[in-house]
Amino acid sequence: MNQVLDIVTSKKLTYEQKVMSLAHAAEDTLSILSIPEKTRYYFEINAIDDLYEGHAPYRPRYIMPDYEKFIKNGSGFLQIDPPKDLDELLNSLMILYKHVPSITGFPVFLGNIDKLIEPFLDGVSDEMAKKKLRLFLNYLDRTITDSFCHANIGPEATRAGKLILELEKELQNAVPNFTLKYDPDITPDEYAELGIYTSLFCANPAFCNHKVHKKTYSTDYGISSCYNILPICGGAYTLSRITLPGLAKVATSAEQFLNELLPDCLEALGNYMNERISFLVEQSGFFESSFLVKEGFIHPDNFIGMLGITGLAECANILMGQNGKRYGHDVDADNLADQIMTIISNFAVQFPAKYSKIANGHFMLHAQVGMDYDLGITSGVRIPVGDELENIYDHLRHSARFHREITTGCGDIFPFETTGRNNPSAILDIVKGSFSLGSKYISFYEENSDLVRITGYLVKRSEMEKYRNNQVVLHDTTHLGAPNYEHNHLKDRKVRGV
Amino acid sequence: MTRAPINKIIPLSLVDGPGNRTSIFLQGCNLACAYCHNPETQRLCNHCGICVSGCPSGALTIAGGRVNWDPEVCISCDQCITVCPSFASPRVRNMTPDEVFREVQKNIPFIRGITVSGGECTLYPNFIKELFAKAREQGLTCLIDSNGTTDFSRFPEMMELCQGVMLDVKAWDEQTYQKLTGGPTNSVVKKNLKYLADCNKLEELRIVCLQEEVDAEAVISGIAETIGEKVTSVKLKLIKFRHYGVKGRLQNTPSPDEVYIQKLLQLACGFGFKKAVIV
Numbered sequence: 005m006n007q008v009l010d011i012v013t014s015k016k017l018t019y020e021q022k023v024m025s026l027a028h029a030a031e032d033t034l035s036i037l038s039i040p041e042k043t044r045y046y047f048e049i050n051a052i053d054d055l056y057e058g059h060a061p062y063r064p065r066y067i068m069p070d071y072e073k074f075i076k077n078g079s080g081f082l083q084i085d086p087p088k089d090l091d092e093l094l095n096s097l098m099i100l101y102k103h104v105p106s107i108t109g110f111p112v113f114l115g116n117i118d119k120l121i122e123p124f125l126d127g128v129s130d131e132m133a134k135k136k137l138r139l140f141l142n143y144l145d146r147t148i149t150d151s152f153c154h155a156n157i158g159p160e161a162t163r164a165g166k167l168i169l170e171l172e173k174e175l176q177n178a179v180p181n182f183t184l185k186y187d188p189d190i191t192p193d194e195y196a197e198l199g200i201y202t203s204l205f206c207a208n209p210a211f212c213n214h215k216v217h218k219k220t221y222s223t224d225y226g227i228s229s230c231y232n233i234l235p236i237c238g239g240a241y242t243l244s245r246i247t248l249p250g251l252a253k254v255a256t257s258a259e260q261f262l263n264e265l266l267p268d269c270l271e272a273l274g275n276y277m278n279e280r281i282s283f284l285v286e287q288s289g290f291f292e293s294s295f296l297v298k299e300g301f302i303h304p305d306n307f308i309g310m311l312g313i314t315g316l317a318e319c320a321n322i323l324m325g326q327n328g329k330r331y332g333h334d335v336d337a338d339n340l341a342d343q344i345m346t347i348i349s350n351f352a353v354q355f356p357a358k359y360s361k362i363a364n365g366h367f368m369l370h371a372q373v374g375m376d377y378d379l380g381i382t383s384g385v386r387i388p389v390g391d392e393l394e395n396i397y398d399h400l401r402h403s404a405r406f407h408r409e410i411t412t413g414c415g416d417i418f419p420f421e422t423t424g425r426n427n428p429s430a431i432l433d434i435v436k437g438s439f440s441l442g443s444k445y446i447s448f449y450e451e452n453s454d455l456v457r458i459t460g461y462l463v464k465r466s467e468m469e470k471y472r473n474n475q476v477v478l479h480d481t482t483h484l485g486a487p488n489y490e491h492n493h494l495k496d497r498k499v500r501g502v
Numbered sequence: 503m504t505r506a507p508i509n510k511i512i513p514l515s516l517v518d519g520p521g522n523r524t525s526i527f528l529q530g531c532n533l534a535c536a537y538c539h540n541p542e543t544q545r546l547c548n549h550c551g552i553c554v555s556g557c558p559s560g561a562l563t564i565a566g567g568r569v570n571w572d573p574e575v576c577i578s579c580d581q582c583i584t585v586c587p588s589f590a591s592p593r594v595r596n597m598t599p600d601e602v603f604r605e606v607q608k609n610i611p612f613i614r615g616i617t618v619s620g621g622e623c624t625l626y627p628n629f630i631k632e633l634f635a636k637a638r639e640q641g642l643t644c645l646i647d648s649n650g651t652t653d654f655s656r657f658p659e660m661m662e663l664c665q666g667v668m669l670d671v672k673a674w675d676e677q678t679y680q681k682l683t684g685g686p687t688n689s690v691v692k693k694n695l696k697y698l699a700d701c702n703k704l705e706e707l708r709i710v711c712l713q714e715e716v717d718a719e720a721v722i723s724g725i726a727e728t729i730g731e732k733v734t735s736v737k738l739k740l741i742k743f744r745h746y747g748v749k750g751r752l753q754n755t756p757s758p759d760e761v762y763i764q765k766l767l768q769l770a771c772g773f774g775f776k777k778a779v780i781v
């Protein structure tokens with residue numbers, strides 16, 4: 005019970021962070037999931053990872069409430085009538101957010117926020133709207149103290165979206181992440197350029213390839229947490245990952261990896277995920293008790309299991325062995341990586357996932373971006389920091405190729421020179437080009453920005469500095485970001501521009 | 503086959519026109535501006551060999567009285583252009599429009615267009631014409647960045663393909679111009695200004711601002727008089743002089759202060775410029 009005492013007596017955690025950590029520790033005293041010997045082995049060699057999701061899942065990892073429905077109907081459980089004006093809307097949302105669970109203890113998805121707000125702006129001046137929205141946004145940043153939280157805007161230009169972008173630039177908040185669903189046929193250039201311009205001040209919003217993602221589900225999709233593309237009115241039960249370098253390390257040859265190890269490990273991971281989902285659906289009581297289900301804000305049919313992949317780069321490099329060929333730089337390494345992706349993708353297509361109706365009874369692939377303890381393991385299918393391709397176009401072509409198989413979230417991050425602010429249309433051209441090739445998600449920040457993207461979430465450099473000096477910090481993601489920033493040399497990310 | 507000396511091709515340029523563009527820098531210039539920030543593009547290499555021994559990577563060799571450059575080995579340290587006494591560079595490739603376009607093509611679909619710059623690119627009008635013809639076929643927009651000393655109206659085919667010119671107006675008074683650029687006259691620049699405004703191909707105007715060297719006030723008013731109502735639609739860049747890269751008498755000169763540059767911006771606004779910016 006030392007861990008519990010450590011939490012209780014920590015001088016680096018806020019009260020709230022302690023309570024969460026204690027809940028986690030309590031959950032982990034249980035061992036109700038049946039985990040076969042072989043699966044345990046894969047856990048031990050760090051080939052399978054449950055990403056701290058806990059030993060007894062009692063809520064889905066990510067929940068994507070149907071906020072439109074909430075606004076239309078209000079909530080009986082929360083005793084909220086449908087809002088009639090902007091004040092009532094923002095207040096209602098603030099109340100509901102508090103009751104949307106997730107793995108982080110905070111809501112990971114705040115809705116298509118511009119669409120929610122837009123109808124309530126009629127007759128409200130810009131100045132008045134900004135005042136109210138400023139309070140709302142600051143409330144979110146200061147109470148949702150975890151950056152794995154996402155709000156969406158677009159693809160249509162809205163007044164609400166524009167006001168939010170202007171405010172974000174001013175406020176420099178880490179929470180929530182914003183993603184602009186971008187479709188060049190729908191989103192006006194001027195609006196997208198405002199998005200890019202804003203991101204070169206506050207690292208928000210990121211850009212999501214709407215044309216590609218809108219086909220993912222039979223329902224509308226949302227972007228949650230750290231780039232998860234999930235069905236609205238549902239979410240993700242779980243995200244467990246295969247840590248490819250861990251598995252590659254025990255391979256005797258590339259052939260053995262491809263033909264034996266990888267399929268075997270995927271099978272173990274698939275069964276493990278089904279085990280988690282079964283407990284959550286059949287025993288945890290979540291779906292029977294949550295008012296979100298009862299009032300139709302989420303539906304069990306709309307949840308999926310995400311199979312995470314990480315460290316494709318290092319895996320390919322390990323399997324290339326002594327010849328020194330590298331992922332991203334050599335055809336052979338890339339072809340091998342492609343083979344790995346194909347095997348994983350084929351596995352997902354045929355392996356039966358429990359209770360996953362909206363995914364046609366299968367798991368869906370996600371480029372998992374990494375954990376604070378990952379050392380020398382690059383996010384998802386990215387090219388490692390420090391090894392980026394000199395030419396950003398080559399880099400983006402490579403991304404487009406490896407984003408292909410990944411349906412529930414996969415993206416790239418590029419720091420840009422400050423001069424990019426003078427010509428957002430140039431960066432928009434790059435986004436257009438990469439999306440036309442099939443790249444799925446892209447984000448930018450300015451080279452000297454206080455707000456930086458770690459793997460997908462935002463952290464302030466100034467806050468990381470405080471944390472390193474043993475000070476208490478508001479956002480728990482700073483705890484994850486600080487070591488990750490160092491381990492993965494994120495300050496060395498190649499800055500783009502001319 | 504037309505060939506032109508290419509100093510470099512930048513696949514991604516945020517600063518050479520609207521959107522993302524590939525910029526092609528041609529070697530050689532007919533002026534020698536005191537404030538030039540890439541003086542190594544001014545002249546063609548005379549193969550004197552001075553730069554060869556200082557190259558740390560062995561990218562430069564001399565054979566048969568010619569200096570050769572190996573791009574595979576070069577580490578872009580810029581040592582050679584720093585020591586070159588002739589305002590030249592050994593890293594210049596003589597390329598055909600086809601060869602250049604093959605490099606440009608790799609950047610599609612990420613770019614909106616190309617910009618030819620320099621040096622002074624209009625010293626090679628046939629090359630530009632052929633390159634632009636290829637680029638236009640692929641739907642790329644084609645811009646020229648020029649000091650305006652070539653009479654554009656003499657090259658109708660090139661101008662037909664060119665969608666806009668970014669014109670440097672270096673000085674208005676002829677003596678000021680001569681002292682700054684070493685060029686004989688700015689009358690062609692003024693003629694071009696009118697011509698480009700009339701045919702709607704004035705993409706952008708640039709003034710590098712530095713007190714005592716550049717009569718920026720006169721340039722602003724002169725432009726306004728010449729282009730008339732176009733002042734409202736043409737982008738005017740007031741570029742603060744920076745000594746970075748400069749060789750010669752201005753190499754240690756400080757940038758103009760903010761007050762001066764703001765005054766110029768005010769002046770431009772007063773003359774009706776709607777798209778004047780300081781960079």
Ligand code: SF4
Pocket residue numbers: 556557558559560561562571575576577578579580581582583593
């Ligand atoms: S920049 Fe010039 S000196 Fe430096 S490596 Fe290249 S050729 Fe040699």
Ligand code: SF4
Pocket residue numbers: 546547548549550551552553554569582585586587588589590591592
């Ligand atoms: S680049 Fe300059 S120094 Fe080098 S050989 Fe040519 S003229 Fe001489």
